[in-house]
Amino acid sequence: MxxxxxxxxxxxxxxxxxxxxxxxxxxxxxxxxxxxxxxxxxxxxxxxxxxxxxxxxxxxxxxxxxxxxxMHVLGHRDGVKSGISLIAHVRYWAGLFGADPAGSEAALERVGLARIAKLPARVLSAGQSRRLALSRLIVAPRxxxxxxxxxxxxxxxxxxxxxxxxxxxxxxxxxxxxxxxxxxxxxxxxxxx
Amino acid sequence: MIAVLALFRRDLAIAWGAGAGPAAPIGFFLGTVALVPLTMDAQRASLLESLRNVGIPVIWIAAALAAFMILERLFQADLEEGGLEQMLLSPAPLEALVLAKALALWIAVGLPLAAAAAPAAIMLQIPAASAPLVSIAVAVGMLAFIGAGLVGAAAAAGIKRAGVLIALVSAPFFAPPALFGAAACEAAAQGLGLGTPAFQLLCGIAVLAAALGPIAAAAALRLQAE
The missing domain is CATH 3.40.50.300 (P-loop containing nucleotide triphosphate hydrolases)
Known part of the structure; x- marks a missing residue:
């Protein structure tokens, strides 16, 4: 490669x-x-x-x-939707990138957001939103x-x-x-x- | 396929979750319809008959306007938040992802709005027995409107307050479903049921719009990503 x-x-x-x-x-x-x-x-x-x-x-x-x-692209915009939960984001990304959604909880755990997995993304700070975006890179290996x-x-x-x-x-x-x-x-x- | 389903589920969850949802477009639709009898001359002897004459056109105009309204944010939010770029990295073709978004919008907003068309029809003096048939025709019509409006929504995704632009771009494509949808409802109101050529044509247009709309919209979205 x-x-x-x-x-x-x-x-x-x-x-x-x-x-x-x-x-x-x-x-x-x-x-x-x-x-x-x-x-x-x-x-x-x-x-x-x-x-x-x-x-x-x-x-x-x-x-x-x-x-x-x-490839994964982590841009200025995190691609986060305020209305749905953090875990729903990770499951969605797993599906979108053709990966196994079973690793979603582990990916949230890795970026330190497991505790608030069920909260809607609108409560996230800028740093937490970035952490959520990073979970894409973990849940779907590329x-x-x-x-x-x-x-x-x-x-x-x-x-x-x-x-x-x-x-x-x-x-x-x-x-x-x-x-x-x-x-x-x-x-x-x-x-x- | 998994990617398409994932997006479909996410968009349904967003539509039914807090915020968006079908309440605003349905309120807009019913509000528009309710204004019609209020703005007609109540002194006129033939008020009910006049209402009956304008009822079906009013329902279709209100449904078309509501469709413009819901199409405005369909891609705009994804473009602004960076979600569209992520879709471009999916193994699923963008066309299929757009179709998933369109179907989710139809189910989350189009179908509830079509259900609201039945009481609206009764309010406008259409025979109660035909009101469910009006709902069914509007349901098919909403799929046609959404499909036909996709390309306009995609082309205007990067523009603020794009509702008017979407209406301008999509208006020609909205004419056939509005024409045949109203004709199908007219026939249904006369007791001819839904087995009429007008309804069959409406169904054909809806399938065509839902099939071709995503292809054109995906091309427009790829340009937006640059």
């Missing part, structure tokens, strides 16, 4: 946000994407997810897998994680948790994370935009 970015250029709203970017990621590698606000970190992750067409260059995946159903500011709103324990999850995932998977704080695992390479 390999992710290859070749001479990539991206545009947002007709403006070039990045150009001439090349890097590779193999299984077990963490790519740390750095850059000031507006440097194109989110655009890069969206392009890797296939949601933003490259203006130039290309993104390739090597290996026997379908990219769209082999080899590629694209994380956009994964530490945003998380407390110290939450940041440690993300570092542990990433370290565990890197035994076999790929992590591409953009952010301003160190993720807590050693990067295979740092991409500065």
């Amino acid at each position: 390999k992710l290859i970015v070749e001479n990539l250029a991206l545009e947002r709203g007709g403006r070039r946000v990045l150009a001439g970017l090349s890097f590779e990621a193999r299984a077990g590698e963490f790519i740390d994407v750095r850059g000031r606000n507006g440097a194109g970190k989110t655009s890069l992750l969206r392009a890797l997810a296939g949601w933003l067409r490259p203006a130039e260059g290309r993104i390739r995946f090597e290996g026997e897998f379908e990219p769209a159903t082999s 080899p590629i994680w694209l994380l956009d500011e994964p530490l945003a709103s998380l407390d110290e324990a939450g940041r440690t948790m993300v570092a542990e999850l990433a370290a565990e995932h890197l035994k076999s998977g790929i992590v591409v994370a953009a952010g301003h704080d160190p993720l807590g695992v050693p990067p295979a390479s740092v991409v500065t935009l």
Whole structure:
């Protein structure tokens, strides 16, 4: 499994946000994407997810897998619905990603929300909402994680948790994370935009 | 298939949980219908007959307006909250996921609204024996409206207060079900039952709209994700 970015250029709203970017990621590698606000970190992750067409260059995946159903994307928006319970979210995501919903309780336990599993998501703080979004990555194992500011709103324990999850995932998977704080695992390479 | 069912169940849970639900569109539908006799000239000798003449068109217009109303938020919430992006990562095709959302909306809101059409029909002087048939026709009509409105709802998902835009985009597609739905109800009110060509055409249109709507809407949603 390999992710290859070749001479990539991206545009947002007709403006070039990045150009001439090349890097590779193999299984077990963490790519740390750095850059000031507006440097194109989110655009890069969206392009890797296939949601933003490259203006130039290309993104390739090597290996026997379908990219769209082999990745998790943790974006700025958590994809959380205020009206339904936390456990209903995790079960829904398990179903949506074709995974076994039996692991839903364990996934909530892992992100520290098991105690409030039956409460509706509207009671969540920003940090708890982010923890809930992280439970997607646990309940449906997928080899590629694209994380956009994964530490945003998380407390110290939450940041440690993300570092542990990433370290565990890197035994076999790929992590591409953009952010301003160190993720807590050693990067295979740092991409500065 | 599992993904489609999961989304269907989630959307039903959201619709029946706190917040959304069928109460607002049904209230809108009944309120619109109830205004009709109030705004007619009560002094006129032929009031009841006039009511009877406008009754079925009013029910269909109110149902179409209620459909515009419920379509507005169908994709908007998912787009704003990031849920749509997650759907793009599902092994299920987006078309099937959109169909699941449409069917959940029909069951959670369309069918209760159709049930409310029976008392509305009686209020508008349609024979009580035909009122259940009006409900059935409106139920089929709501499926056609939802299917026909999907593409408009998807295209307008990224726009605030998109109700008017959805109405503009979808109005041409709303004409056939409204036309044949009203004709089917007229025949039913005359005691001809639902075995009429108009009702059969309405059913055909509903199936067509529910089949083609998700395909067009999925294409529009993919553009929205960019």
